[in-house]
Amino acid sequence: MLPAIGAPPLLVKPERCLYFVSSVLETVSVLGPPTVSWYDAHRRALLIPSSESEKGAPSVTQESGPREGQITGRTTATAAVVDESSDSAIRVVFEDRGIRRALMRMSHEILERNEAPELLYLVAIPNGGVPLARQLAENIHEIAGVEVEVGVLDTTLYRDDLATRSERPALRETVMPSEVDDRIVVLVDDVVKTGRTIRAAMDALMDFGRPRSVQVVGLVDRGHRELPIKIDFVGKNLPTRSSEMVRLQGTLSDGDGALEIVVLSRAKRAETSSVSATGRGA
Secondary structure, three states: OOOOOOOOOOOOOHHHHHHHHHHHHHHHHHHOOOOOOHHHHHHHHHOOOOOOOOOOOOOOOOOOOOOOOOOOOHHHHHHHHHOOOOOOOOEEEEOHHHHHHHHHHHHHHHHHHOOOHHHEEEEEOOOOHHHHHHHHHHHHHHHHOOOOEEEEOOOHHHOOOOOOOOOOOOOOOOEOOOOOOOOEEEEEEEEEOOOHHHHHHHHHHHHHOOOOEEEEEEEEEOOOOOOOOOOOEEEEEOOOOOOOEEEEEEOOEOOEOOEEEEEEOHHHHHHOOOOOHHHOOO
16 A cells, blocks of 8 residues: 655564564563463352351351351251252251240340330230240349230231131130230240231230330241331341241240241142141241
8 A cells, every 4th residue: 555645655674573573472472371360260269158148147168066046057058048959857947045045135135125124015926926925024024023914916817818818717815914005015926027917916906905115026037028017126037038937846834845946948848738827937
């Protein structure tokens, strides 16, 4: 291609071209083959979930021994959560000793929050809330020397799905020793999920008077909230799949017996003919 008229000619000396090519080849030979990037070298580590995403969830790291109130066999528990096709047995996520410690801690929290413990009124949501409320009452009496009334409130007739259920749910016993006017009512449930059972309990509670305030105790809060219900005193936050069932098992009477929180997988839940009232998790 000829240069434009009036423009100086483009002169490139051959030795300059040879010098440039030789310099490039020498640089390539010095650098050697392409090196692995920092991201490729650390990609596996980057894919491990951060500690923020693992709060309250089973960890993938192994420990020398399980701490109280935590999931035992951490790596195995994580695999059970991920593998939905596994038909393995029920997972125990909260053992009796951890439950008792959580109940004692929540008893202290209830007393710290309420300056007039003589106004406390524990109302259990059957069935799982009944042994928990009785244990809380014993703890409060041990700590503050105050006798706290314990009631049992059935929420069946106040459910919001009665019109859509094919079968009528069985009624359970309601035992309320007195009215709740001007009392500090603490609703006690074992597993809280959507918040609909707590909403039904508050509706049922209004038939027994006008409480000064209503607070909520949940031994296990598994998330998946569908209503703006807040749990004031939580024993354990337990992230789970919505398809899983979380259940309180065991008995607790006169200090004897043992309680535990278990998680049933989807396959295990399908084998259950009817969902226990303690495992409704709502």
